[in-house]
Amino acid sequence: MRVIRLSSARVPGIVLVLALGCGLGLAQAQPAALLSQPASGVSPQPVAANTMSAGLAPSDDPQNTMQVFRSRSDEVNVIFTVTDKHGKFVKDLQQRHFTILDNNLPPQEIKGFQAETDLPLRVGLLIDASNSIRDRFQFEQRAATEFLRQVVRPQTDRAFVLAFDEVTDITQDYTNDLDKLAKGVKIIRPGGGTAMWDAVYLASRDKLMKERAESATGTVRKAIILVSDGDDNQSRYTRKDAIEMAQRAGVIVYAISTNLNNILDSGDHNLQAMAEATGGRAFFPSKLNDLTGSFKAIQEELRSQYSVSYKPEHFDANGQFRPIQILAENKKFRVRAKKGYYVPKTQ
Numbered sequence: 284m285r286v287i288r289l290s291s292a293r294v295p296g297i298v299l300v301l302a303l304g305c306g307l308g309l310a311q312a313q314p315a316a317l318l319s320q321p322a323s324g325v326s327p328q329p330v331a332a333n334t335m336s337a338g339l340a341p342s343d344d345p346q347n348t349m350q351v352f353r354s355r356s357d358e359v360n361v362i363f364t365v366t367d368k369h370g371k372f373v374k375d376l377q378q379r380h381f382t383i384l385d386n387n388l389p390p391q392e393i394k395g396f397q398a399e400t401d402l403p404l405r406v407g408l409l410i411d412a413s414n415s416i417r418d419r420f421q422f423e424q425r426a427a428t429e430f431l432r433q434v435v436r437p438q439t440d441r442a443f444v445l446a447f448d449e450v451t452d453i454t455q456d457y458t459n460d461l462d463k464l465a466k467g468v469k470i471i472r473p474g475g476g477t478a479m480w481d482a483v484y485l486a487s488r489d490k491l492m493k494e495r496a497e498s499a500t501g502t503v504r505k506a507i508i509l510v511s512d513g514d515d516n517q518s519r520y521t522r523k524d525a526i527e528m529a530q531r532a533g534v535i536v537y538a539i540s541t542n543l544n545n546i547l548d549s550g551d552h553n554l555q556a557m558a559e560a561t562g563g564r565a566f567f568p569s570k571l572n573d574l575t576g577s578f579k580a581i582q583e584e585l586r587s588q589y590s591v592s593y594k595p596e597h598f599d600a601n602g603q604f605r606p607i608q609i610l611a612e613n614k615k616f617r618v619r620a621k622k623g624y625y626v627p628k629t630q
Contacts, residue, residue, distance in 0.1 A: 357598040358394055359385065362402075362504055362535065363562065363609050363620035364588050372587035373616055374398055381618070383593065384608040390593035399590045403503045405457075405494045406435065406442040407486050407534075410468065411511035413448040413477040416541050420473045422571045423510055423541065428465045430508070430578035434585060435461060443490060444468055447482035448475030449517040457490075479511050480518035483525040483536070483557065492532035504588070506563070508581065509538045513550025522553060526560045530604075531625045537584075538565040539577045545569050562621035602628030 365373040378396035383389065408427060416423065435442050437459040444455040444467035455467025491505045507529065515522075529536055538554035547555075551567060558565040564584070566577035595605070606623040 357600075358592055358594055359390075359624065360590065360592045361607060361609070361620055362399070362588050362590050363618055364584055365611060366617050366619070368615050368617075372583065374587055376589070376611070376616075378591070380612045381591075382608075382610040382612070383591065384606075384610075385593070385595040386597070386605040387608075388596040391596045391598075392594045394592040394594060396591045397589065399504075399588050401439075401586070402588070402590065404435070404440040404442070404585060405491065405503055405505045406431075406440065407491055407507045408442060408444045408464075408468070409482050409486060409507055409509045409511075410444070410446050410471060411448075411477060411479065411509075411541065412446045412471050412473045413475055414473060415477060415512055415514060417473045419541060419543070419571055420471075423574065424468050424471065426574045426578055427508075427510060428468045429575070430582065431464045431468070432461050433579075434582045435459065435464065437461065444471075445482060445486055445490075446471040447478055448473070449478050450475075451478065451482045451485055453490075476517040477511070477515050478517035478519075479509075479513070479515040479553075480520045480522055480525040483507065483509065484520040484528045487525075487528040487532040487534050491534050492528075504585065505532065505534045506585070507534050507536045508578075509536055509554065509557070510541060511538070511550070511554065512542045513538070513540060513548075513553040515550075515553070522556065526557055527625070529557070529561050530621060530623065533621075533624070534561060535563045535621065536561045537563045537581045539574065539581075540565065540567045541574075543568070543570060560622050562619055564619070598626070600627055600629040602626060 365376060367373055375398070378393060383393075408431065410423065410427060412420070431442060431444075434440075441457045441459050442464055443453060443457045444464060446452050446454055454470055455463055458464060486507060491507070494503065494505055518525075520528075536557050538558045540551050540554055542548060542551055547567065551565070555565040557563075564581070566580065568574050568577050591609070602625065604623050604625050607620060609618045609620050611618050
């Protein structure tokens with residue numbers, strides 16, 4: 284078994300992971316081991332998350348180290364973004380301006396609606412440190428460090444830094460100390476293959492899923508900032524596995540491509556698929572100097588979001604995926620939100 288390490292010197296990969304709180308309310312998971320990776324050929328275990336006021340119950344199988352969530356509420360929380368036809372953020376809409384469908388049905392009850400510009404953040408910065416990005420690595424480090432300094436507010440936010448090549452290392456665990464986060468980025472050294480799907484899967488399951496979806500001050504947003512060329516040649520988890528785990532953890536993924544060829548390749552399509560499935564965005568800068576602009580765009584979006592909580596109609600704790608649609612009354616507006624969520628299964 285390969286294990287993600289808490290590293291103080293070498294880190295093989297940069298992964299930006301922002302933790303955004305966007306899901307079925309409160310989520311909490313008990314780790315079996317810190318960011319442990321699967322044995323070869325073993326399919327990942329399904330994990331339930333994003334449940335308001337969820338508690339933990341041990342598995343019936345003593346050999347099974349995964350934890351089972353007991354749902355005590357069926358309240359769903361969704362973070363979403365609205366833009367106009369020019370891509371500018373629309374921040375002054377009310378609940379009446381939207382139609383919400385959960386599993387193709389209107390909610391039983393809307394519990395709350397807010398324009399959220401200062402929600403607490405839980406961010407995972409995931410940095411690709413494989414050989415494929417070696418020639419532009421130092422610039423990416425500087426841009427990522429500046430992003431963390433701009434977006435993390437020590438009073439309310441926390442972030443961690445995770446680097447990956449063929450293995451995954453946490454160079455800085457959760458903290459609100461900006462200097463420690465900067466050091467966590469600085470000590471990363473490139474080299475090796477690329478296990479991007481493993482990095483997203485494990486960061487979502489072993490770090491972000493443990494973060495409560497709500498705090499004493501309200502909803503917490505959970506986000507991953509993924510900086511990579513999108514290529515993967517070492518992962519044991521698949522793209523589907525990584526996307527589903529991010530959805531279960533209530534994480535929004537923002538991806539920044541390091542492919543500067545001006546032509547979208549298969550790696551770019553991987554990044555776009557993950558971002559769209561989780562309600563995030565993918566950025567494709569054409570030159571290194573544009574990388575800073577991509578980080579700034581993410582920073583602005585994180586301060587320009589809405590939050591809605593509701594009780595869904597015909598809610599069954601069956602472990603199934605429930606699609607979500609949020610439609611703006613004004614057809615010129617575009618709403619970006621996660622595609623849905625997984626319901627915890629009653630044991």
